[in-house]
Amino acid sequence: MLLNQYIDAVFARIHKLSPRTVFLTLIFLFILVVTTNGIGPTPKHYQELSQNPFVDSVDIVDYWQESVLLPLIAYYTQMNSKTSFYILCLLIYVISWLIFAKLTLNRFGVAPALIFTSVLxxxxxxxxxxxxxxxxxxxxxxxxxxxxxxxxxxxxxxLSILGPMNHIVFIIATGEILVLRLISRNKIVTDHLITAIAGYIVGFGLLKLFLASNQFHISESRLDFILNNIELWIYMNTAPSHYTSFLSLFSIQWLVIIICVLIFYRIDRVYYSLLITLLILNMGITFFTADTTRVFSLLSWGVLAECMFYSYRLALTQEDKNFQKQYLVSLFIIGLISLLVPRYYSFLGSIYHPPYFQFAVDVANSRASLTWIAAVFFIFSVGVLSLLKVKMKLVWFYSISYFLLTAGISLSLVFYSPSYFRSVAARLPSEVGRNNDGIKEAVEGERGFLSFGPYINLKSGDYVAVFTYKSQPSYETIIGWVDVTTDKGQDVIVKKEVYGTEDVLSRIEIPFSLQEDEKDVEVRFWYEGTGSVSLHMLEIRQQK
Structure with missing residues (x-):
């Protein structure tokens, strides 16, 4: 069967699905995404705020205290313990997606609901x-x-009143959605925009009233934070990973925008020109944010959804019925591909992988763990196939294929030596550091190794180790040193002094060469006890 015939068969089957099957499929898809992505219970500050959101916390960054709605909800629902708070956040997200799918199904039908929701x-x-x-x-x-x-x-x-009390990005995101709906004549008129603006003003006023009445002292707002860190934004957006950061903003979903513009621009030039303008505006906003991918996603996911919806409505107006089918099939393929592409996001000019990536690295370094996980997953998957009443012939075929695949992976791991390593500092062992939201902070005045490890095996070649860190002392003050060693620290390959950064996030690179394959390679960060130091990340990569 040719690929296009197979896609046609799948597409025809999707149209015949019941609403119940659509929701079960989406729930399974979400579980699959959670499994491959992992969950990071960070940051901890909003959970700490939910203990008593009416008291100013001196230990939390000022502008984080401007987001009061979620801590208030957690406080009044008594879901403010560490576990229940993260469960609350996950429930809000899952229920919101189910409502999105239900509303999409009501508007467009089964196939569009499944495809649009899967893409997002x-x-x-x-x-x-x-x-x-x-x-x-x-x-x-x-x-x-x-x-x-x-x-x-x-x-x-x-909603316009509540949104600004949760995060300022809400105002921009919802404003853009309303403008696009107004241009596309989708039941939105100027009065709706005026209503939203009035809600934004009231919501922002209520936020300021809440902070003032509870005597919160916000010495640095989000705007102040942006203006006080211009050098950091320039450094981040000129980093070598800048182009990768751009791809992380929408990942493979950039193709959705490209397809919609290529197919429908000639039909409505004004709408798609505005769409492109808004996306460029959002990229400009993220220039001044530390968590680039996160902020852009919050700003632009609604623009993407509205673009898909409007493009589908345009497809329905075309005389050629294949137009509609080709559009949905394109999005269906993008949704499938997006399950397979690597997941990563940009933060502070560096590329980070989601929690599962580090878990996978840890597993790769533990042959026994990999074997157990492969066995558990095999038993689970066979159980699912049995519940679905799949033919026994297919189950046997799956079992043999799975065995051959895992055997091949296990064999390759025997000769495995990574040429790339990345870890947040909190995962690295330390003598004098304490973990704080993924960061390793030094205890001032206490000399010792802020981090050591990770004891990885590397093949011969040229490498560079990069520490991302921040330190209070001046650029001329020596705060410690870093080195690369083998043989449990006995054989020092290279050593380099570390200087203060005047509280600006910086990197120190340690190039080194290995003449032969080495085991238990270690990159250490020694702290002299002078001034405050926070270690954010260690990266080791092979140079071509």
């Missing part, structure tokens, strides 16, 4: 929300989502 579930929005599950992003998504569907002025007013 596998987008970088889910990657960053799950990786930063303790943030306010799940609630921001929940408050933004209705703007794609509703034309009720009352609902728009209520």
């Amino acid at each position: 579930i596998t987008s970088p929005l889910t990657t960053t929300t799950l990786s930063w599950l303790g943030s306010v992003d799940s609630l921001t998504f929940a408050l933004t989502m209705p703007f794609i569907f509703t034309h009720s002025k009352l609902l728009i007013l209520i």
Whole structure:
């Protein structure tokens, strides 16, 4: 069977699915995304705020305290313990997606609901929300989502009041959705925009009133943070990973925008020109943010959804019925591909992988763990196939294929030596450091190794180790040294002094060469006890 015939057969079957099957499929897809992405219970500050959101916390960054809605909800629902808070965030996100799917199904039918929701579930929005599950992003998504569907002025007013109390990005994201719906004549008129603006003003005013009445002292707002770190934004956006950061913003979903513009631009030039303008505007905004992919996803996922919806409505107006089918099939293929492409996001000018990536690296370094996980997954998958009443012939074929695949992977791991390593500092062992939200902070005045390890095997070649760190002392002050060693620290390959950064996030690179394959390679960061130091990440990569 040719590929296009196979896709046609799958597409025809999708159209015949019942709504119940669609929701079960989406739930399975979400579980699959969670499994491959992992969940990061960070940051911890919003959970700490939810213990008593009416008290100013001196230990939390000022502008984080401007997001009061989620901590208040957690406080009043008593879901403010560490576990229940993250469960609350996950529930908000999952329920919001199910509502999105239901509303899409009501508007367009079974196939579009499944395809549109799948494309968005596998987008970088889910990657960053799950990786930063303790943030306010799940609630921001929940408050933004209705703007794609509703034309009720009352609902728009209520949501517009609540949104600014959760995160300022809500105002930009929902404003863009309403403007696009206005241009596309999708039951939105100027009165809706005026209602939203009035809600934004009231919501922002209520936020300031809450902070003032509870005597919160916000010495540095989000705007102040942006203006005070211009050098950092320039450094981030000129880093070598800048182009990879651009791809991380929408990942493979960039193809959705490209396809929609190529096919439908000639039909409505004004709409798609505005769409491109808004995306460029959002990229400009993320220039001044540390968590680039996260902020862009929150700003632009609604633009992407509205683009898919409007493009589908245009496809329905075309005389050629294949137009509609080709559009949905294109999105269906993109949704499938997005399950397979690597998941990563940009933060502080560096590329980070979601929590599962580090788990996979740890597993790869433990042959026994890999064997156990492969065995458990095999038993689970065979059980699923049995529940689905798949023919025994297919089960046997799957079992043999799975055995051959895992045997091949295990054999390759015998000769495995990574040419790349990345880890957040909190995962590295330390003598004098304490973990704080993925960062390793030095205890001032206490000399010792802020980090050591990771004891990996490397093949012969040229490498560079990079520490990302921040230190309070001046650029002329020596705060410690870094080195690369083998043989449990006995054989020092290279050593380099480390200087202060005046509280600016910086990197120190340690180039080194291995003349032969080495085991237990270690990169260490020694702290002299002078000034505050925070270690963010260690990266080891082979130079071509």
